[in-house]
Structure formats: C-alpha cells, structure tokens
Amino acid sequence: MAPPLATPAALRPDCSQCFALCCTAFGFTRSADFAIDKPPARPCPNLAADFSCTIHDRLRPRGFAGCTVFDCFGAGQAVSQRLFHGTSWRDNPGSAPDMFAAFRVMRQLHEMLWHLAQAEAVAYSPDAADEVRLLQVKVREVAEGNLGKVFTADVGSLHLQVGEALRWVSEEVRAGYFSDGPQRHGLAPGADLAGANLSGSALCGADLRGSYLIGADLRGADLTAVDFLGADLRDARLDDADLSHSLFLTQAQITAARGNLSTAAPRA
Numbered sequence: 365m366a367p368p369l370a371t372p373a374a375l376r377p378d379c380s381q382c383f384a385l386c387c388t389a390f391g392f393t394r395s396a397d398f399a400i401d402k403p404p405a406r407p408c409p410n411l412a413a414d415f416s417c418t419i420h421d422r423l424r425p426r427g428f429a430g431c432t433v434f435d436c437f438g439a440g441q442a443v444s445q446r447l448f449h450g451t452s453w454r455d456n457p458g459s460a461p462d463m464f465a466a467f468r469v470m471r472q473l474h475e476m477l478w479h480l481a482q483a484e485a486v487a488y489s490p491d492a493a494d495e496v497r498l499l500q501v502k503v504r505e506v507a508e509g510n511l512g513k514v515f516t517a518d519v520g521s522l523h524l525q526v527g528e529a530l531r532w533v534s535e536e537v538r539a540g541y542f543s544d545g546p547q548r549h550g551l552a553p554g555a556d557l558a559g560a561n562l563s564g565s566a567l568c569g570a571d572l573r574g575s576y577l578i579g580a581d582l583r584g585a586d587l588t589a590v591d592f593l594g595a596d597l598r599d600a601r602l603d604d605a606d607l608s609h610s611l612f613l614t615q616a617q618i619t620a621a622r623g624n625l626s627t628a629a630p631r632a
Contacts, residue, residue, distance in 0.1 A: 372481065373438075374438050374442070375437045375438045375474055375477055375478045375481070376437075376438055377435060377436050377437070377438055377440055377441070378438065378440075378441045379415075379440070381440075381441035381444060381445050382415070382436075382440030382441045382443075382444045383415055383440075383444045383452040383453055383454070383463070384407070384408075384411055384415040384416075384417075385436070385439075385440045385443060385444065385463070385464065385467040386431075386434055386436055386440060386467075387407060387408040387410075387411050387415075387417065387431075388405065388406065388407045388408070388411070388453070388460075388464060389404065389405060389463075389464035389465075389467045389468055390404060390468070391403045391404035391405075391406070392430060395430075396429070397428075397429050397430030398427065398428060398430050398431075399426060399427030399428060400427075404464070405460065405461065405464050410428070415452070417431070432619060433598075433616045433617075433619045433620040434616065435614060435615055435616040436467075436471050436474065437471065437474035437475045437477070437478045438474050439467060439470040439471040439473070439474040440467065440471075442470055442474070442507070443463060443466050443467045443470050444463075447463075447466055447470075447510070447511055447514070448463055448466075462511065465515070466511060466514050466515070469514050469515070469517065469519060470507060470514060472519055472523070473503055473506055473507040473514075473517075473519070473522075474507065476499075476503050476522060476523070476526045477500065477503055477504065477507065478614070479526065479530055479593070479612055480496055480499055480500045480503065480526060480529070480530075481500070482611070482612055483496045483529060483530055483533040483612075484496045484497060484500070486533060486537050486611065487533045487536065488533075488536040488537065488540075489536060492529070492532050492533050492536055495529050495532065496529050496533065499522075499525055499526055499529055502522065502525075503522055503526070506522070530593060530612065533611075534571065534573075534591045534593070534611055534612070537589050537611060538569040538570075538571065538589050538591065538611075539569075540569070540589070541568040541569030541588065541589050551567065551570045551571070551572060551575070552571065552575075553571050553572065553573045553574050553575065553591075554573075554574040554575060554576075555572070555575045555576070556575075556576045557572075557575055557576060557577050557580050558576050558577070558578040558579055558580065559578070559579045559580060559581075560577070560580045560581070561580075561581045562580060562581060562582050562585055563581045563582065563583040563584055563585060563601070564583070564584045564585060565582075565585045565586070566585075566586045567585055567586060567587055567590055568586055568587075568588045568589055568590070569588075569589045569590070570587075570590045570591070571590075571591045572590055572591060572592055572595050573591045573592065573593035573594055573595060573612070574593070574594045574595060575595045575596070576595075576596050577595055577596060577597050577600045578596055578597075578598045578599060578600065579598070579599045579600065579601075580597075580600045580601070581600075581601045582600055582601055582602050582605050583601045583602070583603040583604055583605060584603070584604040584605060585605045585606070586605075586606050587605055587606055587607050587610045588606060588608075588609045588610070589609060589610070589611060590610050590611065591610075591611045591612060592610055592611065592612055592613040592617060593611070593612040595617065596620075597617045597618070597620050597621040598620045598621070599620070599621065599622060600620075600621040600622065601621075601622055601623075602618075602621045602622060602623035602627050603622070603623055603624040603626065603627060604624065604626045604627065605623065605627055605628070606628045607627065607628055607629055607630050608628040608629065608630060609630070610630055613630050618630075
C-alpha cells in the first residue's frame with residue numbers, strides 16, 4: 365500500500381513502482397540538457413522493456429543531463445499504482461493518453477504538496493500556518509481523488525493560492541534577517557544572475573525565487589532563509605555553501621548545481 369500523501373515518503377519518487385511516465389508523458393527539445401528531440405506521449409528511445417533506462421549510468425556523457433535532475437515528487441507511482449491499478453500503458457495501450465495526462469497534472473499537485481510541507485515546517489505566524497494546512501487539505505483532496513477529479517481540477521487556481529501562501533511564509537521567515545547582502549548585491553526575484561560572482565557573500569533573507577543562477581559562484585555563501593523557489597541553479601558553484609536553512613530548495617535544483625562534501629544541504 366502506498367504511503368498517505370501527508371507523509372514525506374509519498375512525495376519521493378519510487379521508480380520501481382512507476383511505468384516510466386517521466387520518460388514517456390513529457391516531450392523535450394534537443395538542447396544542452398537533451399541530446400535529441402522527443403515529442404510528448406512517445407517513449408524515449410533509451411527506455412527498456414522493463415521500464416528501466418538503458419543508459420541510466422551514463423546519462424550526462426550521452427547528453428541527457430535533464431533526466432538526471434527531474435523529480436516527479438512521487439507522482440509517478442501514484443498514477444501508475446493507484447489511479448491505474450498497477451496496469452501499465454504497455455499492457456493496456458488504450459490507457460496511455462489518460463495515464464500520461466494524469467501524470468502531467470499529478471506531478472504539479474505533488475510538487476505543490478512538497479512545497480506546502482516545507483512551508484508548514486517554517487511558518488512563523490498561526491495564520492500563515494493555518495492557511496498552509498488548509499491548502500494542503502485542498503490539494504490532497506484532488507491528488508487522492510479518482511481520475512475524473514484529477515482531470516477536472518482547477519490546477520491553475522490551486523497554483524495561485526499555493527504561490528501566495530508560500531510568498532506569505534517566505535516573507536515572514538526572511539523578515540527575521542537584516543543582512544545588507546541582498547541589497548548590496550542588487551538581488552531580486554527573477555534576477556538574471558547567470559555567472560555572477562557571489563562567493564563568500566552573506567545573502568541571508570534574499571528573495572531569489574525565479575532567478576537565473578546558471579553557473580553562478582556561490583561558494584562559501586551563507587544562504588540562510590534565501591528563497592530559491594523556481595530558481596535555475598544549473599551548474600551553480602555551491603562548494604562550502606550553507607543551504608541548510610534555505611527556503612523551497614528542491615533536490616532537483618541541488619542535483620543540477622555543483623557542490624562538495626562541505627556543502628551544507630537543506631533539512632530533509
């Protein structure tokens with residue numbers, strides 16, 4: 365039996381219980397992250413008959429770095445095992461369109477639940493915590509519903525509500541830090557900081573949500589209470605950086621960056 369969505373285990377991918385939905389449902393374009401073009405709803409040519417990846421141990425050198433940083437937040441096994449009762453799209457080809465469409469929605473729902481769990485853990489005020497818990501119930505109600513409920517959900521509205529709740533919590537947490545680092549470096553949401561040299565900086569309390577930090581040098585930086593929601597950290601240097609109390613930083617973002625054994629990772 366799959367763990368309930370209120371537990372962290374349900375929001376971690378279990379590829380052994382998934383029908384390779386990330387390798388089929390989504391399309392990708394040839395780029396630095398993917399070596400080929402692949403349209404949506406078509407299996408990747410590297411997919412094996414048992415739903416494993418034939419080049420899993422050499423994805424980066426073969427040009428599939430994008431695959432190494434993808435995280436479904438447990439949506440793959442939820443769709444494969446609960447919504448489709450453990451019957452794969454190969455065993456029942458007619459189920460493929462609905463299965464792939466459900467995965468695209470469910471991944472969004474599970475990602476929202478992951479961020480809400482992080483927000484609940486750090487929320488300061490009772491009002492903010494109550495709003496986060498209310499939204500967790502609303503999103504779980506859809507994510508734990510049947511296929512019809514998943515397809516008819518107003519995911520856009522949920523996104524907006526969750527985004528506002530995360531912003532509320534972020535502002536509360538970051539307000540407790542008075543470092544002049546963010547102001548001194550001109551940091552702001554959505555900033556283009558690709559290749560920026562921020563090494564050794566005290567950036568406590570900065571709002572970097574949606575920022576472009578591709579290849580940025582954050583070595584030795586104090587990133588306490590920095591909001592990384594949606595930030596692009598591909599190839600960012602995180603050697604010796606303190607991420608232990610950063611906000612809304614996913615494993616996929618960390619995997620896309622570069623660090624060392626002294627990089628302090630966020631709390632699980």
